[in-house]
Amino acid sequence: xTHLLVLVPSIYLFCLGLFGIxxxxxxxxxxLLSIEIMLLSVxxxxxxxxxxxxxxxxxxxxxxxxxxxxxxAAIGLAIVLLYYRNRGSIFxxxxxxxxx
Amino acid sequence: MGESILYLVFxxxxxxxxxxxxxxxxxxxxxxxxxxxxxxxxxxxLVWGAEFLAMxxxxxxxxxxxxxxxxxxxxxxxDEKQLKFEFSSYTGFSTILACILFTELIIAVLPWKxxxxxxxxxxxxxxxxxxxxxxxxxHLYTQYFYIFxxxxxxxxxxxxxxxxxxxxxxxxxxxxxxxxxxxxxxTDTLSLIKVPFHKGVDV
Numbered sequence: 001x002t003h004l005l006v007l008v009p010s011i012y013l014f015c016l017g018l019f020g021i022x023x024x025x026x027x028x029x030x031x032l033l034s035i036e037i038m039l040l041s042v043x044x045x046x047x048x049x050x051x052x053x054x055x056x057x058x059x060x061x062x063x064x065x066x067x068x069x070x071x072x073a074a075i076g077l078a079i080v081l082l083y084y085r086n087r088g089s090i091f092x093x094x095x096x097x098x099x100x
Numbered sequence: 101m102g103e104s105i106l107y108l109v110f111x112x113x114x115x116x117x118x119x120x121x122x123x124x125x126x127x128x129x130x131x132x133x134x135x136x137x138x139x140x141x142x143x144x145x146l147v148w149g150a151e152f153l154a155m156x157x158x159x160x161x162x163x164x165x166x167x168x169x170x171x172x173x174x175x176x177x178x179d180e181k182q183l184k185f186e187f188s189s190y191t192g193f194s195t196i197l198a199c200i201l202f203t204e205l206i207i208a209v210l211p212w213k214x215x216x217x218x219x220x221x222x223x224x225x226x227x228x229x230x231x232x233x234x235x236x237x238x239h240l241y242t243q244y245f246y247i248f249x250x251x252x253x254x255x256x257x258x259x260x261x262x263x264x265x266x267x268x269x270x271x272x273x274x275x276x277x278x279x280x281x282x283x284x285x286x287t288d289t290l291s292l293i294k295v296p297f298h299k300g301v302d303v
Contacts, residue, residue: 013115022197056226
């Protein structure tokens with residue numbers, strides 16, 4: 001049963017991130033925060049199973065997930081800042097110039 | 101016993117503060133709760149015996165990513181009226197979507213069991229005699245060396261991209277041009293004229 005102690009919090013965090021992306025979809029900062037939560041859930045899953053199986057692989061992969069999420073946050077925030085400078089708003093509903 | 105109490109405390113803190121992140125009204129409150137979430141995750145990692153990753157989480161996520169978010173939120177001047185309008189739609193849809201995904205994943209996970217021979221095929225057994233950081237370093241710099249370098253490249257790329265995106269050259273500001281000043285000759289701007297007596301010069 002120990003794997004449920006890892007999987008259930010991780011699944012909950014992932015679904016919470018998904019919920020956050022749709023629930024707060026007007027504010028692009030909140031969308032980025034929700035993506036961070038989803039990445040954290042992946043990290044928690046890797047480390048938890050690394051502890052259960054006594055395998056170091058999970059911790060190393062978690063390190064790479066950490067790196068990727070840091071890079072993603074930096075680029076995402078740069079885009080948000082650029083958008084705010086040009087349009088004076090961070091609301092996704094204002095991004096309608098492409099008429100997609 | 102003590103370990104399971106710690107596990108419970110950190111998991112409840114993690115899930116509670118993560119829920120707060122999504123539901124808080126203003127981005128700054130969500131952000132502070134996100135920092136709380138990362139601290140709880142770091143505590144959970146400590147319980148699970150991943151000390152290096154726990155400290156990494158505190159340094160990288162709390163120290164860099166969350167503070168980056170905090171700066172960006174503070175730089176922007178978002179008015180309150182638009183924040184109210186933010187919650188107007190999609191709440192029911194997102195709740196249903198998240199509940200469906202949660203139920204599906206739980207159903208998929210419940211009958212799942214660890215394979216009996218999983219112990220025999222683990223890739224990198226955790227060594228008992230060295231520290232966690234030492235063991236991770238041993239594998240990171242040998243077996244995973246190329247992936248490690250690639251992730252470094254990814255960070256470099258992110259840094260260059262972020263600087264390139266947000267850098268702006270300000271043309272209307274007067275700069276001091278040292279090269280131009282040093283290379284200036286007196287003859288470029290100054291001319292000596294012998295003025296004839298009682299006649300003057302045309303300027």
